[in-house]
Amino acid sequence: MLELLIVLGILPLVIGAIAVVTISSFHNQAITSSRFATSHDAQITAAYFVRDVQSAITVTSQTGVSTCSSDGSSTQLLGLSWTNAQGQAVRVSYGLSIGTNPTFLVRRSCVDSAKPITTNVSVELFNGLSTPTVSNSCGGPTSCAVSGGQTIASVTVNCGDGTTTCANSGPVTTYAAGSSPGIKSIVLFVHEGQSKFQYTLVASPRNQNSAAGATPPGSTGPPLVLLGSGSAVLKCSGSGKGPVTVYGAAAVNSSSPGSIVLNGNDMLQASEVYTQSTAPVSPASAYTGPYVVGPKISDPYAGLPDPSTAGLTTYGSGGLNGPGIYTSIVSVTSTTTMASGTYIFEKGIKISGTTKLTGSGVFIFIGVPNSSAAQNAGFQLIGTAVANLSPMTTDPYAGVLIFEARTNIGTLQIAGLGSTSTYGGAIYAPDATVDTSGNGGVATGSIVSNSMSCGGNGGASIGGPFPQVTFPVAGQSYTTNGSNPGSWAGQNPCSPNQAICGTAVDLSGVVTTIQMSLQSGSKCWDGTLPSGKASFSASCPKYITVSSSGTSWYQAWSQTYLGKGTYTLTIQAIDNAGFSRTTTISFTIS
Amino acid sequence: MPRAPRSDDGDTLIEVMIALLVISVTTAALMTGLATSIGASATHRNLATLDTIVRSYAETIKADVQLQAAPLYQDCAWITTTNVGGIPTAQYNTKSGGVVTTTPLTFTPPAGYSVQLDFLHYWNSTTYSFNGDSSTTCMSAGGDQSGIQLFQITATSPTRSHESLQFVVRVPT
Amino acid sequence: MTPRSQVPRRSDEGAILILALVFMVSVGMITIGLLSVGNVSLFTTIGLQSQRNVEYGADAALEAAIQSVRYQAPAFPLACQPCDQPCVGSPSTFPPAGKPTFTVNGRSFIVQYCISIPPAYWGRQVSFTACEAANAASCQSTGALIQASVVYSDVKAGCASGATFGCYGAGPWGPGFWGTTLTVLHWNVVAAGA
Numbered sequence: 001m002l003e004l005l006i007v008l009g010i011l012p013l014v015i016g017a018i019a020v021v022t023i024s025s026f027h028n029q030a031i032t033s034s035r036f037a038t039s040h041d042a043q044i045t046a047a048y049f050v051r052d053v054q055s056a057i058t059v060t061s062q063t064g065v066s067t068c069s070s071d072g073s074s075t076q077l078l079g080l081s082w083t084n085a086q087g088q089a090v091r092v093s094y095g096l097s098i099g100t101n102p103t104f105l106v107r108r109s110c111v112d113s114a115k116p117i118t119t120n121v122s123v124e125l126f127n128g129l130s131t132p133t134v135s136n137s138c139g140g141p142t143s144c145a146v147s148g149g150q151t152i153a154s155v156t157v158n159c160g161d162g163t164t165t166c167a168n169s170g171p172v173t174t175y176a177a178g179s180s181p182g183i184k185s186i187v188l189f190v191h192e193g194q195s196k197f198q199y200t201l202v203a204s205p206r207n208q209n210s211a212a213g214a215t216p217p218g219s220t221g222p223p224l225v226l227l228g229s230g231s232a233v234l235k236c237s238g239s240g241k242g243p244v245t246v247y248g249a250a251a252v253n254s255s256s257p258g259s260i261v262l263n264g265n266d267m268l269q270a271s272e273v274y275t276q277s278t279a280p281v282s283p284a285s286a287y288t289g290p291y292v293v294g295p296k297i298s299d300p301y302a303g304l305p306d307p308s309t310a311g312l313t314t315y316g317s318g319g320l321n322g323p324g325i326y327t328s329i330v331s332v333t334s335t336t337t338m339a340s341g342t343y344i345f346e347k348g349i350k351i352s353g354t355t356k357l358t359g360s361g362v363f364i365f366i367g368v369p370n371s372s373a374a375q376n377a378g379f380q381l382i383g384t385a386v387a388n389l390s391p392m393t394t395d396p397y398a399g400v401l402i403f404e405a406r407t408n409i410g411t412l413q414i415a416g417l418g419s420t421s422t423y424g425g426a427i428y429a430p431d432a433t434v435d436t437s438g439n440g441g442v443a444t445g446s447i448v449s450n451s452m453s454c455g456g457n458g459g460a461s462i463g464g465p466f467p468q469v470t471f472p473v474a475g476q477s478y479t480t481n482g483s484n485p486g487s488w489a490g491q492n493p494c495s496p497n498q499a500i501c502g503t504a505v506d507l508s509g510v511v512t513t514i515q516m517s518l519q520s521g522s523k524c525w526d527g528t529l530p531s532g533k534a535s536f537s538a539s540c541p542k543y544i545t546v547s548s549s550g551t552s553w554y555q556a557w558s559q560t561y562l563g564k565g566t567y568t569l570t571i572q573a574i575d576n577a578g579f580s581r582t583t584t585i586s587f588t589i590s
Numbered sequence: 591m592p593r594a595p596r597s598d599d600g601d602t603l604i605e606v607m608i609a610l611l612v613i614s615v616t617t618a619a620l621m622t623g624l625a626t627s628i629g630a631s632a633t634h635r636n637l638a639t640l641d642t643i644v645r646s647y648a649e650t651i652k653a654d655v656q657l658q659a660a661p662l663y664q665d666c667a668w669i670t671t672t673n674v675g676g677i678p679t680a681q682y683n684t685k686s687g688g689v690v691t692t693t694p695l696t697f698t699p700p701a702g703y704s705v706q707l708d709f710l711h712y713w714n715s716t717t718y719s720f721n722g723d724s725s726t727t728c729m730s731a732g733g734d735q736s737g738i739q740l741f742q743i744t745a746t747s748p749t750r751s752h753e754s755l756q757f758v759v760r761v762p763t
Numbered sequence: 764m765t766p767r768s769q770v771p772r773r774s775d776e777g778a779i780l781i782l783a784l785v786f787m788v789s790v791g792m793i794t795i796g797l798l799s800v801g802n803v804s805l806f807t808t809i810g811l812q813s814q815r816n817v818e819y820g821a822d823a824a825l826e827a828a829i830q831s832v833r834y835q836a837p838a839f840p841l842a843c844q845p846c847d848q849p850c851v852g853s854p855s856t857f858p859p860a861g862k863p864t865f866t867v868n869g870r871s872f873i874v875q876y877c878i879s880i881p882p883a884y885w886g887r888q889v890s891f892t893a894c895e896a897a898n899a900a901s902c903q904s905t906g907a908l909i910q911a912s913v914v915y916s917d918v919k920a921g922c923a924s925g926a927t928f929g930c931y932g933a934g935p936w937g938p939g940f941w942g943t944t945l946t947v948l949h950w951n952v953v954a955a956g957a
Contacts, residue, residue, distance in 0.1 A: 010606075010610070011606065011610075014610050014613070018613055018614075018617055021620065021621055021624075022786070022790060024624065025620065025624055025793050025794065026793065028624060028627075028628060028797075029793050029796070029797055032628055032631045032797055032800075032801075035631040035632075035634075035635060036631050036634055036800050036801060036804045039631070039634045039635045039637075039638035039639075040634075040638070040804055040807065042638040042642055043641055043807070043808065043811045046641055046642050046645055046811075046815075047814065047815070050645050050649065050818075051952040054822075054950065054952050055950060055951045057949075082949070084951050084953075085907075085910035085912075085949070085953075160658070160659050176659065184653055184657070184658045184659070185649065185650070185653050198700070199639060199642045199700070200642065200646060200700075201642055201645065201646055202646035202649045202650050203645075203646075203649050204650075204652055204653035204657050205657075206657070206911075206947065206950035207948075207949065207950050208657055209946040209948065210946075211946075211949075213946065214914035214946035214948055215886075215914070216885040216886035216915075216917060216918050216925055217916070217918050217922065217923055217924050218885055218918065218922075218924020218925045218927070219881075219883060219884045219885050219886065219925065220883060220926075221882070221883055222882045222883040223883075225882075247926060248926040249882050249883035249926070251882040251883070271883075271885075271925060271926045271927065271928055271930070271931050272882075272883070272885075272925075272931055274880075274882035274883070289928075290931055292837070292880050292882075294879070294880045294881070294882070295879070297881070297882050463926075508883075508926060509926055575924075576923045576924045577924035577925075577927040577930075578923065578924070579926070605778075605780060606779060608780065609780050609782070609783040610783075612780070612783050613783045613787065616783075616787040616790075616791070617790075620787075620790050620791055620794045623795070623797070623798055624794050624797065626798065626801070627794065627797035627798055627800075627801050630798075630802075630804070630805060631804075633805070634801065634804050634808060637805075637812075638808065641808075641811065641812065641815065644815075648819065713827060713830075717863070718858045718862040718863045718865070719863055737830045737833075738826060738827050738830050740823070740867070753812070755815070755816070755819060755868065756819065756820070756823070756867045756868045757819045757822060757823055757867075758822065758823035758867065759826070760826040760827070760829060760830050
C-alpha cells in the first residue's frame, strides 16, 4: 500500500517531465532539422550564385526560354553565359526543378554540348507550398517564382540604365554595347516558404568591357614583314643616305642578332621594330625607336592563291601588251600605261631607260603560277625608269600589286635612279629579296618578302595612304562640248557624272581624310561650286576635303567649271596615324 | 519440500526508482543535447545569414566603387560613417581640386543585423603590402600602382557573432 | 493437472528498466541525429567560409596583378612564346620573386601571367591566373582559382594610332606610354560552371 502511494505520487511528476522531454524532442527535431537545411540552402546558393554572376558575360531574365537545356519552358528565373579560359561555352540557369515534390530551386550548368549538371541549391524553398509559377510580372523584381500568391524567389537585374527589364527579352551583355545598357548587379531574393527565413544575395559581373573595343588604336598589320631568318635580313649598304621609313611597325622574323644591318644613324624610322632577336639592329644608333621582342609572326598572305590562267591571253616574246600571260621575259623601254587587269610575267619583267610605267587596277604575278619548281624570275626597274602603279580594289587581290611565286627567288628591284616610283599596294615575295636601292626612291603600300635591301639616296617609304586619281587621266586633254567622246563628260567614268574621282588605299591604317587642290596658273580653286566658271583665287595649295567612301573618293564637278588651259590636280590622303601622301597629275581643257 | 516463493514486496518501487533515476539522468543529458542542437541551429542560421550579408555588401561596394558605369574610385579616398535613416552607413570620400565629394555606400542588412566598413588601406607598390596611410600621405596615381584599395567589412548578428571579409577594388579603366 | 496457483508465472522483474532503456535509446537517437546534422552543418559552414575567403582573396590578388602589370614595359625577351591561355612555358609571377607574399583574408596568393604583343599591335594582351601560393606548381591547372585576360593600350593619350611616330610605348631606349587604358576581356571564376 505504501509503495503504491509513493509510486502514485512520484510517477506523475516524473513521467510528466519525461513526457515533456519526449514531445519536445520529437517536435523540435523537425523544426531544428529544417532550420539547418534552410540555412544550408542559403550558404550553397551564395557560393554558386555570386561566382556565376561574377563570371557572366551575358544575362537573361526571360522566363520562357532555356539557357541550359532541359530547363523546361517556363521555370527559368535567370540565365547566364560566358566563355571559360579553355574556350568552352558555359551556360548556367537558375530556376525551378521539374517533376519533383516539393519543387526545388535548382542550378543547371551546361559546358559546350555536354549534358546539363543539375544542382539543388535550395531544397526547402517550396516545402509545403503549392507548385509555383514563374513569370516576369512581379511588380518590382525582374523575374519571380510565386506560390499561393506569395513570392518565394525572385531575381532583380539592375541594368546600367537604371531599369530592371533590360534582359527580359533575351540575353544582354554585362557591358554596355549595342542595345545592352550593361548590368550593374543582380539580386537574388529567397523567402523560404514554411520557415519564413529570408535572405538576399547581391553579385556584380566582373566582365564590364567589350572585347571589340579593346584593340589599341591603329592596331593593323605591319606594313613591312620580312619572313627570312639569319642575319642581314634587312640590309642597307653603300654610301647612300636614303632612310627606310616605315609608317607603322617593321616586323623581322629573324632571331639572329644583326638581322637589320644599316649604314648610318637614323637610317631606319619605324613606329616599332618587332623581332625575335634581342639585338636586331646594327649599328644600334641606326634605329632609336621602340622595339618589341615577340613570337615569330606568320605570313599575312599565306592563304593568297596563285592566279588562275583561265581566260587570259598568252603572249610570247615582245613588249608589254594588255593583261595576260607572258611566257618570255618582258622588256619595257618606252612609256607605257598598263590597262587594268592581271599580268603574269612567267620569266620576269624589265623596265629600263627613261620609261614611265603607269597603271591602275593592276595585279602583277611574277613566275609560273602553281609550280613547285624553283624559279628565278624577277622585277627590274633600272636606269631612270619610273613606275607608278596602283592595285585592284576587288578581291581576291584587293590591295596586292605584285605577287611573286612562292618558289621564285628572283630579286625585285623596284627603285630606279630617276624620280620616286610609287607602288600603291602590297609587294608580296615570300622567297625573294625586294631591293629598294636607287637614288630615285620608292614608296610602297606594303612589303612582305623574305628579305629587303636598300641603299642609295632615294630612300624607301613603306605604308601609309596612297591616293590615286581615276579621272581626269594624267596628261589627257578634254573638251567641254556636251557628251562628245573627247569631252570631259563623255570620258568621265565617275559617279556622280562629271565628278573628279579616284581611290585611296592604305595597307597600314585607315584613310580618314582626302583632300584635293586644283591649280591653274599660280592660283588654286577656292572651293566654291559656281554657277559659271570656278574661281581660282586662292593661294596654292588650297586643300578642299572631298567626299569619300571606303577606298573611293569624289568631288562633284562639271565640265562647265573649267575654261581652256592646263590644270594641276593634287590629291592628299591622310590616315588615322596622321601619315599623309599626295599624288599630282596634270590635264588640259581644250 | 517446495521452495517458498520469493516475496515481491518493494520490488515495484525499487524498479521504478531505478528506472526513474536512469531516465532522469538520461533525459537531462538528452535535453542538454537537444538544447545544444537548437542553439547550434541558431548559430548556423546566423552564420549563414552573415555569409550572405558579407558577400552582398562586398559586391555592392565593388560595384559602386569600381564596376558601375560611373564608378566612385579615386586614389587616396577615405571612409567615414554616418547615420542614414538610423542605419550606420559607410561613406566613400574623395578629394579632387580641393573639393571633397562624399558618397554613401548604401546597403541595408536584414533586421537585427548590422554592417560596418572597418578600414580602407592603400597598396604600396614598393613594399608590396597594404598600409594604413592616411589619405594625405597616400601615394599619387600613375606609376606607383596605388590604384588598389583594400576594404575590410564586418557583419554582426543579433547574437553578437560576426563575420569579416577583405576584398580589393582597382582603379577603373 | 497442475493448479493455476502453482503454474510458474513469467516474472515482470526488470520490465520497467527495459522500457526505460527503449525510451532512452529512441530519444537519444533523435538527439544524436540532430547533433550530427548540426556538426556537419557547422563544419560545412567553416568550409564555405574558407572558400569565400579564398575566392575574394584570389579576386584581390588578380586586381593587384592587373594594376601592377599595367605600367610596366615588357621584359625582353618575353617569357613565353607563344603566349596562350593558360600560360605555357615560364609565366611571370605577381608578386615577383623576392617580394612579400600577397595576403588577404589570412591567405596568401600568387598570380601567374603571360604577355603577348602581336606585331603592330600597339598594346599588350595578358592572360592572368590567380591561385593560392601553396598551389603555385599547379596554378595553370587544378590550382587555378580565377582566370582573366586583359588588353592594355600602350598608345599615347590623344594619339589616333600607335603607328604615329612617337605615339607608342617605348622599349629600353626611353620612357613610354604603357597602360594608357586597360580592358578586362574575360574574368572567369574557375569553379563557376562546374
